[in-house]
Amino acid sequence: MKGGLLSNSLGSLLNNCLHILQMGVTQPCVLCGARVQGRLICSACDADLPKLPAQRCPLCARPAPGGLVCGACLKKQPAFERCEAVYVYDFPLDVLIRQCKYHGAQELAEPFACALAHRLAELPRPDFIVPMPLHPARLRERGFNQALEIAHRLGARLDLPVRHACQRLRNTPPQAGLDLQARKRNLRGAFTCDESSAGARIALLDDVMTSGSSLNELARAARRAGAVDISAWVVARTL
Ligand SMILES: [Zn+2]
Ligand SMILES: [Zn+2]
Incomplete structure (x- = not known):
């Protein structure tokens, strides 16, 4: 997915928001399937949310x-x-x-x-x-x-x-x-x-x-x- 749609501050907010409690658990990003740790959505997909x-x-x-x-x-x-x-x-x-x-x-x-x-x-x-x-x-x-x-x-x-x-x-x-x-x-x-x-x-x-x-x-x-x-x-x- 292409990035750059969002400001850095929103990106970091979403990083914070999408953080889930199971730190250290690797799971597929719900959007692209890339393995991510302790979150539902990977950073690249995060940055693309409109x-x-x-x-x-x-x-x-x-x-x-x-x-x-x-x-x-x-x-x-x-x-x-x-x-x-x-x-x-x-x-x-x-x-x-x-x-x-x-x-x-x-x-x-x-x-x-x-x-x-x-x-x-x-x-x-x-x-x-x-x-x-x-x-x-x-x-x-x-x-x-x-x-x-x-x-x-x-x-x-x-x-x-x-x-x-x-x-x-x-x-x-x-x-x-x-x-x-x-x-x-x-x-x-x-x-x-x-x-x-x-x-x-x-x-x-x-x-x-x-x-x-x-x-x-x-x-x-x-x-x-x-x-x-x-x-x-x-x-x-x-x-
Ligand atoms: Zn993703
Ligand atoms: Zn109106």
């Missing part, structure tokens, strides 16, 4: 000149107040996210949480984190909720509680392959949030934001339940 530029729309995290609110958000503001994301959902990050989500590579939640924690370190803290809920049927099928896995690890790093304040009422078909209108229809009324959101500042957490429809619908449900300030935190953003 990061979002520093200048992003504060509302949706898309790259935006000057870090100003983007045209799409000016036209229609999301239901959340702000969005933070670390990576572009592009190769090879997409591979890692899919491994985390569908192949039970839950240990990948750790570097994702670490990267998010670094991004969020200087920002105001919410009262608690709410992971994007999975429908119970989907949870049974998959065995775990990757958003919850990341939320727990992020909560530990930021010293923030994680609350299951929202539930998914309908087992909606996967969003992938649907156009924007269909995504919105698919999700209408899909979530409900309990009274713990009333008066709270919350951060909704998901692994990937594509159209933003899921997080937007979840934010609407949280708002109906009385949340006063809503952030969206995601590992990766589709551009």
Whole structure:
């Protein structure tokens, strides 16, 4: 893989993040298979993870000149107040996210949480984190909720509680392959949030934001339940 996409500081951050406890254990890099010691990803693959530029729309995290609110958000503001994301959902990050989500590579939640924690370190803290809920049927099928896995690890790093304040009422078909209108229809009324959101500042957490429809619908449900300030935190953003 070619290198040089990332700054040295991010490289060293990721080195730090991808560090796992079993020092001295050699294992294949999850991306390229090269043997690495005590880490999940080799340095070369680390350096290639696609990061979002520093200048992003504060509302949706898309790259935006000057870090100003983007045209799409000016036209229609999301239901959340702000969005933070670390990576572009592009190769090879997409591979890692899919491994985390569908192949039970839950240990990948750790570097994702670490990267998010670094991004969020200087920002105001919410009262608690709410992971994007999975429908119970989907949870049974998959065995775990990757958003919850990341939320727990992020909560530990930021010293923030994680609350299951929202539930998914309908087992909606996967969003992938649907156009924007269909995504919105698919999700209408899909979530409900309990009274713990009333008066709270919350951060909704998901692994990937594509159209933003899921997080937007979840934010609407949280708002109906009385949340006063809503952030969206995601590992990766589709551009
Ligand atoms: Zn590698
Ligand atoms: Zn925007």
